[in-house]
Amino acid sequence: MFELKEVALIYETKKQALAALKSTDLKIEKGEEVGIFGPSGSGKSSLLFIMSTLKEPSRGEVKYEGKELTALTPSAKAELRRKEFGFVFQEHFLINHLTVRENILLPLKEKRGARKRLEEITTALGLNKLLKRFPYELSLGQSQRVAVARALIANPKVVFADEPTASLDDENGSRVIELLKSYCSKSGATLILVSHSSEIIGDFRRRLRVENGQVYEVGVNA
Amino acid sequence: MLKYMWLYLKRRPGRILVFIFVVALGVSMSLVISSIFLSFGETRSRIAKINESWITVQYVSESGRDESIDSSLIQVFEDVFGLSDVIPVDIAYLGYNLFGSARANFPVYGIKQTEISRMLRESNAYIAEGTVFAPGTNEIIVSDSFLRASGLDLENVYEEISEMSSKGLYTVVASLAGPSVFGLGPSGISRGKGSFGFLVFAEEGFLIAVENELRLRIIGEGLPVSIEGPVSSRETLERQYASYYLGVFLTNLFVALVFIIALTMLNSVSIRERRKEYAILAAIGHSPGSLKIRLFLESLYQGIAGWILGLLAGGAVLSLFEDRFFTPNGLYIGDSAVSSICTLFIPFTTIVLYQILIGRHLRRDLVGLLKSSEERVGLLKNRFRNVGLPWLQFPLRSDGYRSLFVNIIAFAVLLTVFGSLLSSLTDTVRDSGWLFNRCSYIQTSELEELRLPEEISSKSTAVLPADLLDSDVKLMFGTTKLFIPVVSTEHSRLLSIFDEDPAAGTLYVSRSLFDLIVNGSVRGLDYSSMEVLPSLESHAGVLVEDRIESDGLLVLYDERNLAGEIRRFASEIGQVEVVDRKTFELKIRAETQFMELISSIIIYLQFFVVIIIGVVTVTRVTLARRSEISIRNILGQRRDEIGLLFFGELLLVLLTGAAIGYLLATVCWQIFRSVFLQGLYVSSIVVPETLFRISVMTVIVLLAGVITARYLISKQDPISIIER
Structure with a gap:
């Protein structure tokens, strides 16, 4: 599904060049559950952003289902994100003046069938009673569940999660991880989750460690 | 305190300098405009004061x-x-x-x-x-x-x-x-x-x-x-100049209002951006009172700096005007000390409004103040919770566009009321000449000897003996003349405006002249009865008498260029006076050119201020929504979709604001006219011109907003929200 060849991300300043991600080769197959961990500033988020088209690599090839992502126009990238990718971040990034319902439906271009899908997903996430609320009327845990619902509403083929539990307590954190894993296992979607903690991704089938911009394969759980 | 201000100046030099610049611009404009108007009043009052000597x-x-x-x-x-x-x-x-x-x-x-x-x-x-x-x-x-x-x-x-x-x-x-x-x-x-x-x-x-x-x-x-004599002179001065000085006052008030609104909007932006700073100062032990004093002094220093700068700039412009404009045109410059003190109204009102705005924020408890720095939702959010239309969601549920909305309403009101106020003078002169578009009046002391040449009499549709009655129409800024032909019943049918035989002693007038006379705006007309004649337009009227002591001829024609030939004929024989279309063109030029210039300057100044505020406000609104742009972009919304959404919102806000402003101004103007301006000719709301000005203003602000929004959207990196 994803194929990265010699992908690097280098921040160049006048005085020096800083490699956030060094020459990386990586393959991720469809339906895989990939956990990426490493210390802060190691380059794990950069890797996720490059794969999700949010960032351009300095060099190398990034292919998604055979298509070269760096060759896409900004509009084509946006279209790809809308149709195939779902995102959950450390902060929920909900839009303040939209209700929970409107926030969840934001990625959907085609509103046909949206009501049924909304009902399914909000029931699963326990958000039915919060649909008319605004984000500033929610707790952190509730907000993050809304963010998960928004990520999953369009039935994405890939779910990118960047530190989704960092601002949550243990209970809510575990719940969010479970929700993401459950969706991916049921739908056959790929889950790529980044965390600074190896514990959170301890039971992921495939785990990658990123350190000083280098990606290491840690192991595959049965 | 000064050190703190110096730090703020170093950190936000643009904001402070813009504030001082806008105060200075307002003060100098107010000073120059009031001095110009007062110079006309001063010259007129010197004429009137002659009766104080004898x-x-x-x-x-x-x-x-x-x-x-x-x-x-x-x-x-x-x-x-x-x-x-x-x-x-x-x-x-x-x-x-x-x-x-x-x-x-x-x-x-x-x-x-x-x-x-x-x-x-x-x-x-x-x-x-x-x-x-x-x-x-x-x-x-x-x-x-x-x-x-x-x-x-x-x-x-x-x-x-x-x-x-x-x-x-x-x-x-x-x-x-x-x-x-x-x-x-x-x-x-x-x-x-x-x-x-x-x-x-x-x-x-x-x-x-x-x-x-x-x-x-x-x-x-x-x-x-x-x-x-001195008694009647004083009474006349009071009667005539009450409206004049009311006009000067209103003109300055509107100019001042434009700047006060602009400055208050700038202050409002500043307060919003500095709420966190107030909260931190409060947290480290500053009481709301000491904070208010600190901010009062801050705005006072800025206001005084702007005022002094404005007086200096205005004084320089005035001295230029005195050499180039007042003295060569025989105008006596008014008392600029009074005008200078009056300009204090702008910084003073702005400071008072600033204190009121500050007071509202500082009344909150500390936690509320800290939280308020993050607030982005408006008062009406709950009322519009269920609005499903994307273009209405942000404008209705957040206060992001509030300042722009208020600006547009205020400026639509000002443009409408101010345009109506100033256009009254031009319109009266122009409207009074309607009847003379198709006729010329030739006046001579030797009428019996006057023989029109063949090329004129053959081209005219009728030539009839007539007298010309003139009367004064009282305006906000002085008076203008109205000319009414007096014709005999015998010849009146030649005018082709009567369906039935006219009655002697009757003044036949258009509807608008009828209103002017009834309102007491026209003085010096002598007639037995008055009747509205539908075939007359603008401020046209004809007095019909049984017999007239004619000292002139009314030449009627269809070809407008005959007016030029009649003028040439009159200048050749001399001692002949002509009233025709050109008379009014000259009157318009002579009597209204300066008013038009001044009103254009003020209107374009308003445009300038509106555009500045519009661009600043729109940029601010868009900047505050950078996160939203990023989120929408991450979730797959294309930039053109986001641009269209922002354009739709802006369009709705601006159109609604302009429409509300126009309607509000219409109502206010009618009330204002009936209460304060009775007996004066002031035009009603000038629909085409005002709508044009409001439309131009709206389009310019919209364009500025869209360009700014598009620029920000195109520059916005979706990842920036996460990296921030």
């Missing part, structure tokens, strides 16, 4: 002095105080063009040459240049300001350019300087038709008593004369 007792006569009135008056004078302090005069009036701000007339007294020194002594005037007039000639002495205003040199022939074209009526031989504006000439200056009477002098302090005594006696005698 009492003028006068009557109107078509055929020289009336011996019976003269003898009755002499008897009264003898009875009251003896005849030593009375001189006989006849009076002509010359038009004084106040550089396109309507006209004023000043008197030229026809007196014996031996009385010149007395007239000069009584009025504190002196001959600045030239020599005294020669008896029995058409030589006159006029005030030096009139010479400058008319662009004349001594011994040049004076021509009245606006109302009647008369060649060689007077020769100006000397100029007068002094506190009053009047002229002197030989007896017989009025050429047997006009005002005649006496000037009555009295010892200082007794003039008022003499005037009152004369008034009592003359009214008792039932003589058809008018008396003007």
Whole structure:
């Protein structure tokens, strides 16, 4: 599904060049559950952003289902994100003046069938009673569940999660991880989750460690 | 405190300098505009004040002095105080063009040459240049300001350019300087038709008593004369200039309001951005009171800096104006000290409003204050919770567009009301000339000998004897003339405006002239009855009499270029006066050019301020929504989709604001007119011009907003929200 060849991300300043991600080769197959961990500033988020088209690599090839992502126009990238990718971040990034319902439906271009899908997903996430609320009327845990619902509403083929539990307590954190894993296992979607903690991704089938911009394969759980 | 301000200045130099600049711009504009308007008032009041030096007792006569009135008056004078302090005069009036701000007339007294020194002594005037007039000639002495205003040199022939074209009526031989504006000439200056009477002098302090005594006696005698002296002069000044100064006040108020709104919006932005700073200061121990004082002093220093800068800039512009505009045009500059103090209104009101805004924020508890720095939701959020239309969600549920919305309403109101206020003068002159689009009036003292050439009479549809009645229309800034032809019942049908035979003694008027007369805006018309004639438009009217003492011809035509031929014919034979379409074109140019210039400056200044505020506000709104742009982009919304959403929101906010502003202004204007401006001609809401101005304003702000939004959207990196 994803194929990265010699992908690097280098921040160049006048005085020096800083490699956030060094020459990386990586393959991720469809339906895989990939956990990426490493210390802060190691380059794990950069890797996720490059794969999700949010960032351009300095060099190398990034292919998604055979298509070269760096060759896409900004509009084509946006279209790809809308149709195939779902995102959950450390902060929920909900839009303040939209209700929970409107926030969840934001990625959907085609509103046909949206009501049924909304009902399914909000029931699963326990958000039915919060649909008319605004984000500033929610707790952190509730907000993050809304963010998960928004990520999953369009039935994405890939779910990118960047530190989704960092601002949550243990209970809510575990719940969010479970929700993401459950969706991916049921739908056959790929889950790529980044965390600074190896514990959170301890039971992921495939785990990658990123350190000083280098990606290491840690192991595959049965 | 100063150190803290210095730090803030270093951190936000743009904001402080923009604030000071806008205060300075407002103060200088206010100073210059009020000084210009007050200079017209000053010049007019100098003309009016001539009656504070003596009492003028006068009557109107078509055929020289009336011996019976003269003898009755002499008897009264003898009875009251003896005849030593009375001189006989006849009076002509010359038009004084106040550089396109309507006209004023000043008197030229026809007196014996031996009385010149007395007239000069009584009025504190002196001959600045030239020599005294020669008896029995058409030589006159006029005030030096009139010479400058008319662009004349001594011994040049004076021509009245606006109302009647008369060649060689007077020769100006000397100029007068002094506190009053009047002229002197030989007896017989009025050429047997006009005002005649006496000037009555009295010892200082007794003039008022003499005037009152004369008034009592003359009214008792039932003589058809008018008396003007210090008492009536003061009353006339108060009556005439109440509206003038109301106009000056309103003009300045509107100019000031534009700047006060602009400055308050700037302050509002500043308060929002600095809420966190206030919260931190409060957290480290500053009481709300000390914070308020700190911010009051901060705004006071900025306001004073802007005010001083504005006075300096305004003073520089004024001195330039004085050299290039006031003095060459015969205008006396008003008291700029009063204008300068009045300009304090702008910074003072802004500071007061700033304190009110600050007070609202500082009343919150500390946690509330800290939280408020993150607030982005509006008061109406709950009311519009269920709005499903994307273009309405942000405008209705957040206060992001509130400042822009308020601005647009306020500016639509100001543009509408201000445009209506100033357009009244231009419109009246223009509208009064409607009837003369298809006719010319030729006036001559030798009508029997006047023979129209064949090329004119053959092209005209009718030629009929007529008289011309003129009357004053009272405006906000002065008066203007209205010309009404007087025709006999016998010839009236030639006008082709009557469906039925007109009734003698009836003044037939258009609907708008009817309204003007009913409102008391028109003075000096004499008629038995009045009737609205639907075939008349604008401010047109015709008086029909059984018999008229005609001293002119009304030439009707379909070809408008015949007016030019008639003018050429009139100038060839001389001593003929013509009123036609060109008369009004000249009047419009002469009486309204400056008003139009001033109103254009003010309107474009408003545009400038609106555009600045619009761009600043839109940029701020978009900047505050950078996160939203990023989120939408991450979730797959294309930039053009986001741009369209923002455009739709902006369009809705601006259109709604402009429409509300226009409707609000319409209502306010009608109430304001009926309460404050009764008896004055002021146009109603000027629909096409105002709508055009509001539309241009809205489109410019919209364009500025869209360009800014698109620029920010195109530059916005979706990842920036996460990296921030």
